[in-house]
Amino acid sequence: MKKWIALFALLAVSLGNTNSNGKMPDIKIKDLNGSLISASSLTNNGKPMVVSFWATWCKPCVRELNAINEQIVDWEDETGVKLVAISIDDSRQSARVRPFVASQGWEYEVYLDENSELRRALNVNNIPHTFLLNGAGEIVWQHNGYFPGDEDHLYELVQKLAKGETIEHK
């Protein structure tokens, strides 16, 4: 038990200490044309960006991306936000990502993280896991899991960012 208390204490210390915002690390992911690109090069020209980790087999992920897909046109018009969907499907399923995306009617930028390298670098435990990046490419908010309605909360934050406000809750 002592170990746990010690761990939690240290955890709290390091939590309180993360006052600088992380960025996308320089780790390679694949686009759907098979080209490797660095995750750090993902940008949206100074506008906010949503990065969502998903997989074809993950039902809540697909629900989340579908829910956002219904509204993404409005989101883009109003705030200029862009959504990037990063699939962690492994080689068993990765060939099916492109037809899957087409069958869902998604128009997101989709990338493959086949061996979860970027996922691990960003400490993503379970999916869906959504990051919100500000115009400077800094991670200002993240969320784990999805229930219907979560997308509305996400959009409120996107609107704040677009207005140049800062987000308190991490």
Add this chain to the structure above:
Amino acid sequence: MKRHIFFALSTLILLSISCDKVPVDERVKDPTGNNGPVDGPQQRAVLIEEFTGITCNNCPKAADEIKKIEGAFPGRVHTIGIHASNFAIPQPPDYPADFRTGVGTDIYNFANPFGVPSGLIDRTDYNTATFSKPYGSFDGEVQQLIETGAADIAIALEVSYDASAKRASISATFSNQKTLDYAPELYWMAVLTENKIIAAQKLPDNSKDPDYEHNHVLRASFNGNFGLPLTNHGFGPDNSSTADASLTLDNDWVAANCEVIVFVYDANTQEVIQSAAIDLPE
């Protein structure tokens, strides 16, 4: 660009050289030959504690492997067949036999294997991930221990059996063959195993063999689930001590097919130092 391709190709070639092809006539070794009786000090024998079950389809493979190992090192391998885990639960009417014992379950829980078939080889590698071993590695593990040569402690056994009372008595003498400079905490344990029991067993193809011959089936311990301390046994090169124990057989155990296996182990490392076996006299 050319430079890169050259670099890639040369690396590939370099790596592909690091690959051994075993010629057909060198694949199978003849294990017999120099494994006969050795004069001089008693040679180390190896104890296999085999975890098995009547509804475990791969367990007969492990039993065959053990038979092969016993054949390769005659007289120097002793096996205790421990029926434990979910696969040892009787499933009447197809698999009615119950070979589970309290002592067997305790040893199984102590070994905490990933499943059956598996086993302990002289209880080596205690407290590591390789304490319980898959049966495919039994042969190599046994060979390595056999190759250590003379045993640190020699075991001499005497057994008597009173058929009317169904009582077996064992007397074991443990004699050091060298100085035990590692100061072991010595325990000795004696168990009764029974051979040639005919009972249904699930086979690798998942069919049932109603007349499968089970050997080395652990029946009981003479002296507790983890044996008893060998008190007053010194570490000097000529030290020796004797211990006795006895046991009453159940009515359905066939004394003529029973064997007593005795081993001495170091409780500091759990490693078995020497083991020996003797048949029950008729």
Add this chain to the structure above:
Amino acid sequence: MKKLLTVLLVFTGSTFLFAQNFGRISGNFQTDFQYYLRDTLIDPLGEAYPDERLLGTGFLNLTYQRDNFIAGIRYENYQNNRVGLPQDYKGEGITYRYARFIKDKWDITAGNFYEQFGSGIILRAYEERGLGLDNNLDGVRTIYTPMEGLTFKGVIGRQRNFFEKSNTIVRGFDTEWSLRNTLQWESTTNVILGAGLVSKFQEVTSPFYTYPQNVAAGAFRGTVITPTLNFSAEYAYKANDPSTDNEIIYKPGHALYISSSYTRGSLGLTGEIKYYDNFSFRSEPNTQPQQLLIGYLPSATTLHTYALPALYSYNTSLTGEQGFQLGASYYFKRGTPLGGKYGLKVEASLAQSYSLNKDYEYRVTAIDSVTNLPTDSTVSGTDGYTTNFGLGPIKYFQDFHIQVKKKLSKKVSITGTYYNFYFNSDAIRKGTAGVADYQLYPNADNPNGLEPNAFPVNAIVLDILWKLKPGHSLRTEIQGLWTDGQDDRFGGDWALLLLEYSIAPHWFLAVQDAYNYGNGLEELQIHYLSVNAGYTLGTTRLQVGYGRQQEGVFCVGGICRVVPASNGFTLSLTTNF
């Protein structure tokens, strides 16, 4: 523990000292507890009832990043591992630590790393936490990118084996060349070529067989990508590698995996072909089933996640199988007759797996001294078998399913799926597949082979989502599964009802009843009723549960793990920071 504290202190201390411009620490943390209750219905003998009653596991990942430098550690603890997971995960310690430097053309990692060459056939170091699988390599990895589109990778290290490492050294080299990027084609078509080689150095003692010390596997792969078409093929060869998996045969291994997809508008077509011949590749030839896998063979089947169909998930037979999958998906756009107001998504797939078409080579190992007849013949120590073109006689698996997704109104959407499986339980669950299927294979004694325990399975899942009011939703799963199949204590018909009420963004409550009403064993025709509730705040998630959980089957890399049915309380906490 002291070591851990020191490392943690250095980590946290360094952020104190160097303020925010000097890097950032992030991480995640998860802990799971399970308190087991004795349940005589599901476990009459108490075999799956742990002595500890309360079992807890957890891990903490810390990642430090500053400019081009990344470092991380993971602390894991198991007191003890939960029932059904590998019990060799016992105790606590640091199982993963690395430092990584990425600059210009170089990316160098020292310490533990995960890696994949191509589709993973010859090398895939990865983790699957739910299965207790982690085969990361401890060593050095170098990635060199001399120009855009050209990559070289070199790795060397030893594999993780629970809290230890294997003695076997694994080294590998891989190169990938994207023609469009390197040659700067002005084209929408891309061609990617790749090649890799992995070699292990092992030391194996055996009185019976000579094991090779160096075993290499090499692979070539190519991908063509156009705006509509994606075709990818990888062929791999492995030199002689006798092991328990392949019954100690010296035959070389072959693996071929082809995957292709065609996408046009809202039509998607996929096709996959797999051919795996004696391709179990591990650091050590005789090891536990889940441990020390170097390669990964994609299964060319769909991964099902609804509870009942997932009971019969497929699992690649590492030592030999072949099969295919064909899939089609179509999105009927809104406004079309079938699409209606909100559109309609339809998806169907057929997958089959068969044994290889083999002629076994037996070798007599003993002659009976009395009858002078051969008593024992075996494939061990020989080439095992030869293969012929075409499907083998034993069918391992078939999966046909069709899924329809439809939004009915602004508030209700529904997903319906029908599944039809052919499930060869002996092959998939008992491992009597690949090389080991000679027991089922036709031979002189059994001209048609032995009948395996195989059966059809039908299942239907309806998943209905009601958005009751903003933020409030109710999700219902109605599942039914029908089969005559029975495999030990597992089998028969099932019905399942799940109600999940969620209030975004924080709360959910779920009640599930799974009823195994058609189990072949009458005493197991019981209800598995459980309640789960969860609270999410940002990236922190707390989940508590109580109830009876049915037996689960989790499969990976040729091995299925059966997690026994349990009853009790669960608590799970995860967080990211």
